Amino acid sequence: MVTMSKSKVAVIKCDTYDYDQVYAAVEAGLNLLGGMANYVTEGEKILIKPNVLIGSNPEKCVCTHPSVFRAVGTILKNMRVTVSYGDSSGFGKSEANMKRAGLKQVADELDIVLADFNKGTVVSHKEALLNKRFIVANGVLESDGLISLPKLKTHGLTRFTGAVKNQFGCIPGLNKGQFHVKLANPFDFATMLVDLNTLLRPRLYIMDGIMAMEGNGPRTGRPKKLGVLLFSSDPVALDSVACRIINLNPEYVPTSKLGEKAGLGTYHPDNIEVIGEDIEPLIDKSFEVVRKPVIPVSSGWLRTFIRNQLCPKPTIDESICTNCGKCVKYCPVKPKAVNWHRGDKIRPPTYKYEQCIRCYCCQELCPEGAIFLRESLPGRIFNR
Ligand code: SF4
Numbered sequence: 464m465v466t467m468s469k470s471k472v473a474v475i476k477c478d479t480y481d482y483d484q485v486y487a488a489v490e491a492g493l494n495l496l497g498g499m500a501n502y503v504t505e506g507e508k509i510l511i512k513p514n515v516l517i518g519s520n521p522e523k524c525v526c527t528h529p530s531v532f533r534a535v536g537t538i539l540k541n542m543r544v545t546v547s548y549g550d551s552s553g554f555g556k557s558e559a560n561m562k563r564a565g566l567k568q569v570a571d572e573l574d575i576v577l578a579d580f581n582k583g584t585v586v587s588h589k590e591a592l593l594n595k596r597f598i599v600a601n602g603v604l605e606s607d608g609l610i611s612l613p614k615l616k617t618h619g620l621t622r623f624t625g626a627v628k629n630q631f632g633c634i635p636g637l638n639k640g641q642f643h644v645k646l647a648n649p650f651d652f653a654t655m656l657v658d659l660n661t662l663l664r665p666r667l668y669i670m671d672g673i674m675a676m677e678g679n680g681p682r683t684g685r686p687k688k689l690g691v692l693l694f695s696s697d698p699v700a701l702d703s704v705a706c707r708i709i710n711l712n713p714e715y716v717p718t719s720k721l722g723e724k725a726g727l728g729t730y731h732p733d734n735i736e737v738i739g740e741d742i743e744p745l746i747d748k749s750f751e752v753v754r755k756p757v758i759p760v761s762s763g764w765l766r767t768f769i770r771n772q773l774c775p776k777p778t779i780d781e782s783i784c785t786n787c788g789k790c791v792k793y794c795p796v797k798p799k800a801v802n803w804h805r806g807d808k809i810r811p812p813t814y815k816y817e818q819c820i821r822c823y824c825c826q827e828l829c830p831e832g833a834i835f836l837r838e839s840l841p842g843r844i845f846n847r
């Protein structure tokens with residue numbers, strides 16, 4: 464009988480972003496996996512891919528923290544590899560976003576170059592489950608390998624954003640929005656994310672879960688201390704362990720089963736070896752996340768009807784909205800499902816839910832946290 468080796472996920476406690484402690488924790492996690500030398504070789508070009516959804520003060524917990532970035536960057540530089548970094552944010556100029564996130568300052572100090580995430584090249588992916596063609600940022604393609612630094616946060620579409628989802632930022636600019644329109648069913652979208660990971664195959668994932676984000680993530684949720692860093696070369700297993708820590712069934716994250724199907728990794732606890740900390744004492748049952756399966760609906764009138772009945776509706780809190788118009792600008796459907804339907808821009812935008820594909824880009828990118836996901840009564844009953 465052939466015995467499959469388990470996927471290893473290293474879990475290290477770290478209660479603070481104090482750099483010395485973060486460095487020690489990153490080193491300890493890497494040592495449990497055999498050291499960074501297991502993943503990179505002297506002379507290679509390695510790209511660090513943090514999560515920079517949008518440039519944001521590190522205290523807001525939207526982005527991978529600069530201390531984690533600094534620790535990984537320092538270890539790589541000491542190994543004499545050429546290091547670059549980058550992410551394609553939701554909007555805005557890459558350099559300005561990196562500066563607001565506190566990453567540019569670290570990169571400049573360590574002589575880490577900002578890679579080109581503005582332009583991309585078409586790449587085919589014959590083995591993909593669904594999406595056989597991607598436009599990938601040139602900065603990614605110019606590197607020999609990726610080290611992915613996801614941030615542990617909640618997410619309206621996928622429940623949780625972690626290791627698998629982090630690579631979505633390797634698709635430059637507005638090309639990302641088209642996937643929401645083309646793949647309106649969240650499971651199709653998740654399959655595309657898995658395909659992207661089997662194409663790019665980051666060598667290692669180091670998740671920043673020291674301060675996570677709960678509630679209305681991934682941009683305007685609440686920071687929540689979990690005090691952990693997670694390390695693995697298997698992104699599905701890493702996400703599975705992170706889900707267990709926030710008391711979320713990994714099967715509720717659409718990329719889990721699909722990732723296993725594609726051979727990207729495993730989400731089954733029996734097939735994962737957690738090394739380092741015992742995760743039981745780290746489990747936070749109070750972490751605010753939607754603990755329900757994602758509803759698989761896409762287009763067509765019946766599906767649209769079902770979606771309108773069962774899927775949470777993005778809703779604007781007019782007392783918070785500043786009428787900035789970003790939700791309108793980044794809504795990917797035509798005609799726009801959120802727009803100035805009242806005919807002026809003095810009052811907040813409104814929704815036409817029959818046009819809305821529930822991609823939640825508006826909620827994700829609203830700078831004020833004015834958009835919430837409101838569950839309908841049928842949705843509450845169906846999803847109990
Ligand atoms: S993005 Fe947010 S603040 Fe801006 S108009 Fe839309 S709801 Fe209002």
Ligand code: SF4
Pocket residue numbers: 777793794795796799800801814818819820821822823824825826
């Ligand atoms: S209104 Fe919001 S959730 Fe609906 S399609 Fe537009 S961006 Fe997506």
